[in-house]
Amino acid sequence: MARILMKGNEAIGEAAIRAGCRFFFGYPITPQSEVPEYLAKRFPEVGGVFTQAESEVAAVNMIYGAACTGTRVFTSSSSPGISLMSEGVSYIAATEVAVVIVNIVRCSPGLGGILPSQGDYWQATRGMGHGDFRILVLAPASVQEAANLIGLAFDLADKYTNPVMVIGDGIIGQMMEPVEFPEMTDPKSFKEKPWALTGAKGREPNILTSLFLDPDVLEAMNQRLLKKYRQMEATEKRWEEYNISDHMDLLVFAYGTMSRISKTAIDELKQEGIKVGLFRPITLYPYAYEAASALIEKADKLISVELSTGQMIDDVRLASKGREVAFFGRQGGIVPTPEEVKSEFLKLVKS
Amino acid sequence: MNLNEDKNSVDDESRDSRPDPRSNQKEVHPGQPLGVAKYHIYTHARHALGGHESVKAIYQKLELLGPLQKRILGFLGNFGSGKTEVAVNFAMQLGLAANIENNGVEGPIRIIDLDIINPYFRSREAAEPLTEAGVEVVMPTGDKFWADLPIILPEVKGLIKRTDGKLILDVGGDDLGARVLSHLNQDFPLENTTLMMVVNANRPFTSDLAGARKVLSELEDAAGLKFGGLVSNTHLMDETSPDEIRRGYEFTKKVSAETGLPVLMVTAEPRLIDNGTNSGIRTEEFDCLLLPLYRFMLPPWRRDSIRSG
Amino acid sequence: MVNTIFSRPEAHRDIFTHYCPGCTHGITHRLVAEVLDELKIRERAVGIAPVGCAVLAYNYFYCDFAEAAHGRAPAMATGIKRARPDLIVFTYQGDGDLASIGMGEIIHAANRGEKITVIFINNAIYGMTGGQMAPTTMPNQRATTCPFGRDVNVAGYPIRVAELLSNLVTPSYVARVTASIPSQIPNAKRALRKAFQYQIEGRCFSLVEFVSTCPTNWGMSPIKACGWAQSDMLPFYKLGVYKTPDDPIPDAVRPREVKK
Numbered sequence: 001m002a003r004i005l006m007k008g009n010e011a012i013g014e015a016a017i018r019a020g021c022r023f024f025f026g027y028p029i030t031p032q033s034e035v036p037e038y039l040a041k042r043f044p045e046v047g048g049v050f051t052q053a054e055s056e057v058a059a060v061n062m063i064y065g066a067a068c069t070g071t072r073v074f075t076s077s078s079s080p081g082i083s084l085m086s087e088g089v090s091y092i093a094a095t096e097v098a099v100v101i102v103n104i105v106r107c108s109p110g111l112g113g114i115l116p117s118q119g120d121y122w123q124a125t126r127g128m129g130h131g132d133f134r135i136l137v138l139a140p141a142s143v144q145e146a147a148n149l150i151g152l153a154f155d156l157a158d159k160y161t162n163p164v165m166v167i168g169d170g171i172i173g174q175m176m177e178p179v180e181f182p183e184m185t186d187p188k189s190f191k192e193k194p195w196a197l198t199g200a201k202g203r204e205p206n207i208l209t210s211l212f213l214d215p216d217v218l219e220a221m222n223q224r225l226l227k228k229y230r231q232m233e234a235t236e237k238r239w240e241e242y243n244i245s246d247h248m249d250l251l252v253f254a255y256g257t258m259s260r261i262s263k264t265a266i267d268e269l270k271q272e273g274i275k276v277g278l279f280r281p282i283t284l285y286p287y288a289y290e291a292a293s294a295l296i297e298k299a300d301k302l303i304s305v306e307l308s309t310g311q312m313i314d315d316v317r318l319a320s321k322g323r324e325v326a327f328f329g330r331q332g333g334i335v336p337t338p339e340e341v342k343s344e345f346l347k348l349v350k351s
Numbered sequence: 352m353n354l355n356e357d358k359n360s361v362d363d364e365s366r367d368s369r370p371d372p373r374s375n376q377k378e379v380h381p382g383q384p385l386g387v388a389k390y391h392i393y394t395h396a397r398h399a400l401g402g403h404e405s406v407k408a409i410y411q412k413l414e415l416l417g418p419l420q421k422r423i424l425g426f427l428g429n430f431g432s433g434k435t436e437v438a439v440n441f442a443m444q445l446g447l448a449a450n451i452e453n454n455g456v457e458g459p460i461r462i463i464d465l466d467i468i469n470p471y472f473r474s475r476e477a478a479e480p481l482t483e484a485g486v487e488v489v490m491p492t493g494d495k496f497w498a499d500l501p502i503i504l505p506e507v508k509g510l511i512k513r514t515d516g517k518l519i520l521d522v523g524g525d526d527l528g529a530r531v532l533s534h535l536n537q538d539f540p541l542e543n544t545t546l547m548m549v550v551n552a553n554r555p556f557t558s559d560l561a562g563a564r565k566v567l568s569e570l571e572d573a574a575g576l577k578f579g580g581l582v583s584n585t586h587l588m589d590e591t592s593p594d595e596i597r598r599g600y601e602f603t604k605k606v607s608a609e610t611g612l613p614v615l616m617v618t619a620e621p622r623l624i625d626n627g628t629n630s631g632i633r634t635e636e637f638d639c640l641l642l643p644l645y646r647f648m649l650p651p652w653r654r655d656s657i658r659s660g
Numbered sequence: 661m662v663n664t665i666f667s668r669p670e671a672h673r674d675i676f677t678h679y680c681p682g683c684t685h686g687i688t689h690r691l692v693a694e695v696l697d698e699l700k701i702r703e704r705a706v707g708i709a710p711v712g713c714a715v716l717a718y719n720y721f722y723c724d725f726a727e728a729a730h731g732r733a734p735a736m737a738t739g740i741k742r743a744r745p746d747l748i749v750f751t752y753q754g755d756g757d758l759a760s761i762g763m764g765e766i767i768h769a770a771n772r773g774e775k776i777t778v779i780f781i782n783n784a785i786y787g788m789t790g791g792q793m794a795p796t797t798m799p800n801q802r803a804t805t806c807p808f809g810r811d812v813n814v815a816g817y818p819i820r821v822a823e824l825l826s827n828l829v830t831p832s833y834v835a836r837v838t839a840s841i842p843s844q845i846p847n848a849k850r851a852l853r854k855a856f857q858y859q860i861e862g863r864c865f866s867l868v869e870f871v872s873t874c875p876t877n878w879g880m881s882p883i884k885a886c887g888w889a890q891s892d893m894l895p896f897y898k899l900g901v902y903k904t905p906d907d908p909i910p911d912a913v914r915p916r917e918v919k920k
Contacts, residue, residue: 005553005587007431014555023743031471034430041556049742053735054768061732061765065708065739068726073743091729174471175650176431178553178587197724197740199704199747207718209709209727260652335651 003178008143008168009034011179012076012102013042015150020185021072021100022048025062027055027081030114031170032104035076046184056081060088060101067097068208070196072154072187076102078170079120080111082128089163090129093225094210098157100150101135101165104173107307107333115333116170116257121311124167125285132222134229135163136236137284139255143177149282151182156236158190160228167284169307171257171335229286237288242278243270244295249349250276251299253292253316253325255284257335258305265342276345284312292319301348303328305341416640418545418579419615423511425520426582427529427574428549429556429566433584437549437618438462438521439477440644445517446486459516464490465531466523467501474521477647486519503531511538520546525566526573533575545579547615552585552602553595563606580615581607584644593623593632600637618644671696671705673722682875682882685713685781687839688848689720692752692779695852696723699860701748706740708733710762712754713787731762734769737776748859750777755796756786759819763795766825770865773830777855778865780821783872784893791877795819798892803877818896822869826902829913833858833866834903840873840889844899851901864905871897 006014013035016024024043026036036052043050053059059075066073077085082103092099103124107117124137136156140146146168153164197206212218240259243266254262259280266276277299279292296302296319303326304313310327317325328344330336426438442462449458462481464474474481475490482488489510491502510518522528532539532546548567550557557563571577585599596619607614614637621643625631634641668674672693679685696702705723709715711730718725728736733751741749758766758780769776785803786792793803793810796818800809810818822836833855837848848870855866871893875885 003553003587003590004555004558005431005551006555010431010555023739025739025742038555051738051742053738054764057732058735058738058765058768061729061735062739062742064728064732065726065736065741066743067739068706068736069740069743069747071743073739087729088732095727170471171650176588178590197706197726197747198744199706200722200724201703205718205722205724207725207727209718209725211715211727257651260650264652338652 003180005176006143006179007034007176008140008146008173009076009104010038011143011147012150012166012173013038014181015147016074016100016154017042017046017048018181018184019072019151019154020187020190021074021154022046022187023051023063023066023071023073024048024075025051025053025059025066025073026075026077027053027059029056029078029081031106031116031173032076032078032102034173035102035104056084057088060085060092063099063101064088064092064095064097067092067099068095068197070193070198072098072100072158072190074100074102074154076104078104078106079117080106082120082123086123086129088129089135090131090133091210092163093129093133093135094131094221095208096161096225097208098154098161099163100153100157101163102150103165103167105167105169108331113333114170116307116335117331117333118169118256118258118307119309119311119331120167121284121306121308122314124165125287125315128165133225134232134285135165136160136232136286137165137167138238139167139282139284140172141256141259141280143172143175143179145282146172147179147181160232162228162232167256169257170333233286236283237286237291238282239288239291240278240280240282241291241295242266242280243275244277244298245275246298248275248277248299250274250301250303250345251295252276252278252303252305252345253281253312254278254305255281255312258307261336261338261341262305264338265345268338268342269345274346274349276349281312281315287315287319289315289319292316293321296320296323302326303345303348305329305344307331307335416615418613419640421543421545421579422514422516423518423520423539423544425522425532425544425546426549427522427532427546427570427578428524428551428582428584429554429570430524431554432524432549432551432557433586433618434524434549435466435474435521436644436646436648437582437584437616437642438519439474439481439647440618440642441616442486442519443481443484444642445519446481446484450485457516458485459487460485460519461487461489461510461516462519462521463504463507463510464488464521465503465507466521466528467503467531480647503534508535508538511535512540522574526569529570529573533573536575539576541576544576545615546574546576547580547582548578548612549582549584550599550603550606552599553587560605560609564609567606567610578610578612580613581610583614583617583639586618586620591620591623593619593630596623596632597636614639616640616642618642620644620646669693669697671702671722673720675720677720678716679713680874680876682873682885683713683787684783684839684870684872687845688779688781688870688872689717691839691845691849691852692750693721695849695856696721699853699856701856701860704746705748705750708737708740708749708751710751710753710757711788712757712781714752714754714781715788717752731757731760732765733757734762734765734774734776734778738769738772738774741774741776745775745862748777748856750779750856750859752779753781754787755780755782755784755794755821756789756792759795759821766821767828770825770832770867771828771830773832773865775859775862776865777859778867779852780867780869781872782821782869782897783874784818785874785877787874787877791874796821796897798896801892820897822867822897822902825867829909831864831905831907831909832903833864833901833905834869835867835901836869836871836897836899838871838889838894838899840871840886847899858905869897871899
């Protein structure tokens with residue numbers, strides 16, 4: 001298929017269609033509204049069902065319901081909307097059905113602003129809602145990767161019957177880049193799910209619930225979830241290494257938009273003979289601690305660069321085993337220039 | 352200790368330093384430093400300012416194209432068709448041309464950011480280079496610069512009714528964005544207005560003739576106004592080749608044949624235009640204006656992006 | 661020759677329920693199960709349990725079931741029904757679930773005209789959490805969070821869900837019945853049947869409100885509770901059919917031909 005020019009948000013919509021998803025429920029919020037708008041136009045061409053919910057609270061429960069029938073389904077929102085969805089995501093994780101959630105992150109707590117941010121890292125990677133659960137979190141750094149990771153997200157959601165979040169900042173959602181999509185997956189090609197709510201014809205009724213009154217049964221459920229999370233941690237870690245060498249002056253940790261700005265700065269420093277490597281996590285949960293640790297041993301200095309006040313740095317510290325980790329970040333929707341980032345790197349290398 | 356007597360608690364101080372939500376209501380004029388405006392684009396202004404030769408060439412061709420001599424020139428198109436880049440570049444070139452004496456372009460050149468749809472990548476982000484090029488940018492100011500609100504400034508209506516200079520309209524994407532014009536369409540001096548549809552054949556929904564025609568009629572319905580021409584803006588960002596420009600031009604000509612609307616402009620990044628060494632496209636290949644298009648709406652990691660300026 | 665003239669419906673499991681003596685949940689469950697059997701829809705039915713006393717309803721019905729978050733059953737039902745329009749989807753919700761925390765979801769599901777059936781149990785109190793004030797609690801009625809009786813100056817007046825929803829223009833079937841008076845039970849079943857029938861035909865959203873009893877939290881004997889429902893609730897929560905899909909649509913909003 002030919003490459004076409006798409007916004008990140010549109011590519012997310014098209015990629016979901018290619019992955020065989022025909023159901024979307026969502027509520028408008030900037031800067032992700034192109035996802036529902038694209039689907040509202042495109043779904044009728046492929047027999048998809050688009051529903052505008054009355055709120056994010058309703059939207060997440062609608063995808064919960066649709067997922068109970070075993071079909072592929074997703075929603076997209078932005079930070080404040082994701083907060084509203086967190087209750088439902090907890091139920092979905094506990095009930096163990098498959099959904100994909102897209103968060104095009106906007107800035108600052110409260111109503112904040114509509115400009116790009118990475119301030120929802122903790123929310124996404126630390127369970128997101130009440131209780132004791134995990135969701136897989138995938139962070140693209142380009143429009144093409146956003147499309148690829150949407151496809152992967154649906155596969156992983158089915159594999160683990162677990163919520164999967166694709167998290168990008170406003171720039172990933174809004175910018176345009178050429179993108180190529182995989183062939184269409186036929187929604188009818190998916191295996192029947194024996195646990196799904198499809199009508200109890202010729203079988204015992206299926207019950208999907210997150211309520212378990214007996215503490216022993218409930219603990220067993222927690223343990224089963226934990227086993228699942230351990231399996232995710234063992235098999236689903238994804239990351240990119242950039243400009244890695246055996247002896248680096250500095251190792252940078254960045255994801256999404258910040259990784260691309262960092263790469264520009266790293267390329268320029270390379271010309272100046274300064275060796276700076278980049279570790280870019282693609283899965284924010286599970287975080288590839290071991291891979292990061294191996295690179296950390298090859299670097300003199302470490303820095304985490306984020307569009308937040310410092311959230312992913314917690315994971316970098318876990319990987320660094322006590323080494324000092326510097327931080328550089330901007331907030332409020334302000335995206336640092338490559339020059340700004342470069343001078344931070346230089347300052348650290350020379351200190 | 353009586354805690355109530357501790358008047359200088361951290362909490363008090365911290366609250367005192369909270370931002371005053373009204374502090375950014377003051378006017379911020381384009382061209383003045385916009386303070387924390389970090390999403391702006393300064394990049395190619397200097398290139399463009401130096402490029403008087405191309406400006407002259409453009410204007411000479413412009414004279415041949417009646418519809419482009421109208422006072423009000425509006426750019427519409429579907430989402431991501433490149434309306435804003437085209438509008439900003441065209442306004443900038445006109446602004447520069449107006450600075451050259453006796454070449455027939457009368458100022459003032461104004462651009463109105465009518466994008467009520469998308470809070471990212473709007474023409475207001477190119478306010479500084481536009482101002483440097485002598486273009487008056489009509490856009491929400493102060494903290495509303497960043498607002499995700501459908502703001503139509505009160506002066507817009509007056510500017511449409513004026514008779515001097517040139518007015519460039521950067522209209523938001525799709526029929527949704529074009530709705531803005533329907534609320535102003537009674538005020539347009541139709542005999543002195545040309546609305547153009549910007550076509551990028553690499554975008555969804557306008558990648559074939561039927562799609563382009565559908566978008567065209569949706570835009571006309573929403574705006575309550577008719578188009579007067581087409582702009583061929585087919586590209587693939589950094590992956591664009593000269594042949595891509597030619598292919599897009601052929602496609603736009605087909606749209607033109609079906610709709611009767613003339614192709615008024617074809618755009619190309621300067622690197623794709625023949626400079627004697629690069630075997631790029633040449634002006635004489637096209638029966639319309641070839642607009643050199645400098646990219647202002649660039650992602651922040653691009654070294655040539657605004658913030659590097 | 662021996663004929664069975666009364667038996668447990670197939671759609672109801674052979675199991676003891678946890679409901680208190682004199683609570684009308686049990687009768688309502690049975691009526692729903694009978695209708696699922698009679699309309700032969702048990703094998704394509706999906707029920708959604710609320711948070712409230714009926715939270716364990718999935719243990720009593722013999723059909724597929726999901727358990728929703730508090731108040732969200734209509735949203736979940738929307739998701740199921742839109743993904744699988746061939747299924748018969750019903751929610752079973754109490755007054756706290758539907759008329760308090762879930763008011764947004766029920767109004768919008770009804771207004772979108774979701775082809776689902778809602779069984780709404782109005783017993784004017786929170787049963788599960790131990791007798792707190794509900795949006796349907798009567799003026800001066802005592803509850804643990806209004807120990808001196810519902811004060812309409814701070815809590816407002818009780819909400820009449822059937823009347824509220826029947827004011828929406830979107831076609832729907834809305835009825836109020838009771839299972840607390842034996843002679844009314846056939847009416848209640850007729851309304852339920854109608855509600856499911858409309859869903860089978862794909863015609864409209866349907867809701868049947870049951871004026872119900874909660875002897876435990878009202879602090880009454882079962883007989884007295886039935887009497888109180890009759891004397892104190894029914895004059896305000898009047899029984900009847902409030903809306904049918906045949907009701908006229910006002911001219912001003914009747915859709916015109918849409919140009920393609």
